[in-house]
Amino acid sequence: MGEEKITFTEWNLADQIETKEDVAGTFEAVIELAIQENDPEYLLKAIGDIARSKGMAQLARDLNLDRAGLYKSLSPEGNPSFFTVIKVLDNLGYSISIQQKRAS
Secondary structure, three states, X not given: OOOOOOOOOOOOHHHHOOOHHHHHHHHHHHHHHHHHHOOOHHXXXXXXXXXXXXXXXXXXXXXXXXXHHHHXXXXXOOOOOHHHHHHHHHHOOXXXXXXXXXXX
């Protein structure tokens, strides 16, 4: 009797984002996590995942950016400029707002 081999594939958030509601839910969860952990990398990774879910090649064309450069910029090793983040978010239909912190 042979043993069955179990294979695993890497889970990719970009594969799970299909609707506007998925995007909104991802942003809400990730912003909360980034604040709790005091780590903006969570938000930057989510922006990259959401961008990949929507199609990086088209996004790069829309933003008049190099596709490979955009991939690299939004990768876990990337360090996108604030301008790039704003342009990507705008293309995805989002913006950033700032509010004063509440006194604790």
